[in-house]
Amino acid sequence: MRSFALASALAAASMVHAGPTATEKELPRRADALPTVTASGTAFWAGDTRFYVRGIDYQPGGSSANLDPLADTTICNRDIAKFKELGVNTVRVYSVDNSADHTECMQALNDAGIYLVLDVNNPSYSINRDEPAPSYNDVYLQSVFATIDEFAKYDNTLAFFSGNEVINDKPESVKSAPFVKATTRDMRQYIGSRGYRKIPVGYSAADVSQNRMQTANYFNCGSEDERSDFFAFNDYSWCAPSTFEESGWNQKVKNFTGYGLPIFLSEWGCITNSRDFEELSALMSDQMSSVYSGGLMYEYSREGNGFGIVELDGNSDTVTEESEFSKFGSALSKYPAPTGNGGFTSTTASVACPTVDDVWDLENFGASALPAMPDGAMKYMTEGAGAGPGLKGDGSQNAGGTSTGTAAPGSGSVTATASNDSGSGRQAPPMDMSVFWLTGVVAFFTLAGTLLL
Numbered sequence: 316m317r318s319f320a321l322a323s324a325l326a327a328a329s330m331v332h333a334g335p336t337a338t339e340k341e342l343p344r345r346a347d348a349l350p351t352v353t354a355s356g357t358a359f360w361a362g363d364t365r366f367y368v369r370g371i372d373y374q375p376g377g378s379s380a381n382l383d384p385l386a387d388t389t390i391c392n393r394d395i396a397k398f399k400e401l402g403v404n405t406v407r408v409y410s411v412d413n414s415a416d417h418t419e420c421m422q423a424l425n426d427a428g429i430y431l432v433l434d435v436n437n438p439s440y441s442i443n444r445d446e447p448a449p450s451y452n453d454v455y456l457q458s459v460f461a462t463i464d465e466f467a468k469y470d471n472t473l474a475f476f477s478g479n480e481v482i483n484d485k486p487e488s489v490k491s492a493p494f495v496k497a498t499t500r501d502m503r504q505y506i507g508s509r510g511y512r513k514i515p516v517g518y519s520a521a522d523v524s525q526n527r528m529q530t531a532n533y534f535n536c537g538s539e540d541e542r543s544d545f546f547a548f549n550d551y552s553w554c555a556p557s558t559f560e561e562s563g564w565n566q567k568v569k570n571f572t573g574y575g576l577p578i579f580l581s582e583w584g585c586i587t588n589s590r591d592f593e594e595l596s597a598l599m600s601d602q603m604s605s606v607y608s609g610g611l612m613y614e615y616s617r618e619g620n621g622f623g624i625v626e627l628d629g630n631s632d633t634v635t636e637e638s639e640f641s642k643f644g645s646a647l648s649k650y651p652a653p654t655g656n657g658g659f660t661s662t663t664a665s666v667a668c669p670t671v672d673d674v675w676d677l678e679n680f681g682a683s684a685l686p687a688m689p690d691g692a693m694k695y696m697t698e699g700a701g702a703g704p705g706l707k708g709d710g711s712q713n714a715g716g717t718s719t720g721t722a723a724p725g726s727g728s729v730t731a732t733a734s735n736d737s738g739s740g741r742q743a744p745p746m747d748m749s750v751f752w753l754t755g756v757v758a759f760f761t762l763a764g765t766l767l768l
Contacts, residue, residue: 348470349425354515354544354577358659359473359608365659367599367652368473368579368609370405370432371398371643375627377618381438381706383412384420385431391420393632394615395427397625401644405430405473407581407611410437413462413703421469430473432581432611434519435462435502439710442498444481446712447491451498453691454714459498460505460695461703467511475514476581477502480521480549482530486674489526492533493680497718499534500541501688508696515544519581522550528570529669535576536668537683546574549582549613555589559597571606575664580610586621590639592646599650604657612643686718 350362359366375390376382384390385408398406406429411417424431436442440458443450459477466472477499481491495518502516520530527548534543553562571578583594597603598610617623617637624643626635668682669675680686 347426349428349430351470351512352430352473352515353513354474356659356661356663357575357577357606358657359515359545359577359579365653365656366608367604367657368405368432368611369599369647369652370403370407370430370609370611371401372409372582372611372614373406373616374409374614374618375616377620378409378438381410383410383415383706384408385417385424386412386415386420388419388423389632392423393634395420395423395429397615397634397636397640398429399427401640402647404428405432405609405611406615407432407434407476409434409479410706411462411466412705413458413465414705415465417465417469421466421471425469425471430471431466431469432474432476433462433466433472434476434479435459436476436478437706439706439708439712440704441711442478442481442491442494443712444483444485444488444491447481447494448686449717450712451494451686451689451718452711452714453689453716455711456498456501456689456692457695457700458704458708458711459502460692460700463502463505463511463514464509464700465703467506467509467514472514474545475502475516476519476547477516477543479519479581482523482526483521484523484525486525486676489529489674489676490678492530493677493685496534496541496543497685497688497722499543500685501692503544504540505696505700509699513544515577517543517545517547517576520546520548522548522552525674529675531571531574532666532669533675535574535666537665537685539665541683541685542665543576545577545579545608547579547581550580550610551583551585553583553594553597554585554587555591555593557593559602562594564594564597564603568603568606573660573664574606575660575662575666577608578606579608582613583610584612584614584622590642592639592643595646595650599652601653601658604653605659609652680721684721687720687722689716689718691716 352359352361352366373384373394375384384394406424408431411433421431440455441450463475478495481495482488499516499518506514518534531546534546536542553564559565584590584592592612598607614622616625616627624637624639626637671677671682
């Protein structure tokens, strides 16, 4: 009878386990899918290989057009062909429609060997640097989380940006820092709560000398669940003709040595003089590889600002290459990614939070406190965000449902709904309920077998 009870328990357990787990709910991984990229120590890794961002910023029409180039197969296939010519391995997109399907364009990028770094904000759903508190609300986070839902299923989604230059050269913009960092925290915890793979989340900063290092340190201080997975900034200080030393890049490498997280340039490519893209000679060398993991050249299409390397004719197939197109492609070919591990540091490390002063003024939050997640957004951690509002939604700037109070240091914002990894502060994925029922089924049949003997 003991054998019968054990066999029955295993059969029942088999039937229970047939239900989908968090991983099984995701799209099946194609045999030819790109390896997912992770952040570890001070570097990114594609499998066991050090990964360097060798990419380009991509937003046809510019921010004012507020269009999604990855939801239109005509547009994305036209431009992916050019990305292949250049030899880039990453594109950054600043705005997407989280109500649309992106399967075809993401697969086309994958087939071209290209990863995506994605901003989760758009003009209607973002943190307002001038009035950050009202804009950090549950409607905003629903849009952010819906964007994560759409792109977490693609293996070539490399990373998410929680914000771009929200903190800039306006002294009062510093008060937005706690709300952007809270969004970073919430994104990382949402990814964990929904059982997604650990997609890196970080911030794209302005290169402002008055607050550059304070911003960098702020996003890498505090508890484990509050810190970013990487730090990126936009840097236009190398203007041709220049060198590693003349540009001041050598000093920035010194400043960031020992920072403890992967760093890359989210925008680079000064146009003050001619562009020769010699920045890559340093960015792809051992002068920088121990600290930096590459960067994204700004930008692909010319949008009235002189930075683009092609001219686009609306939604047609016409792409006119500027002279900089071939120069950039030649520079990528001339300066390949470094081999080996590039001298990275294997240990991830936090830093001290910057001291609050006249420049780094966080108003009522102090050096490390963050706003608590808005109550109305807590349900998304267990229920999911649902359908995204897209680019034509009502917006979130003054939607109500704002945060009340501050989060306890190191507690995160969802401890009431899910436990944390022991000692790490990072939220553990939801319990696999099949394990729970398996335990109960085995216990039941074991007891039944004992009583029948």
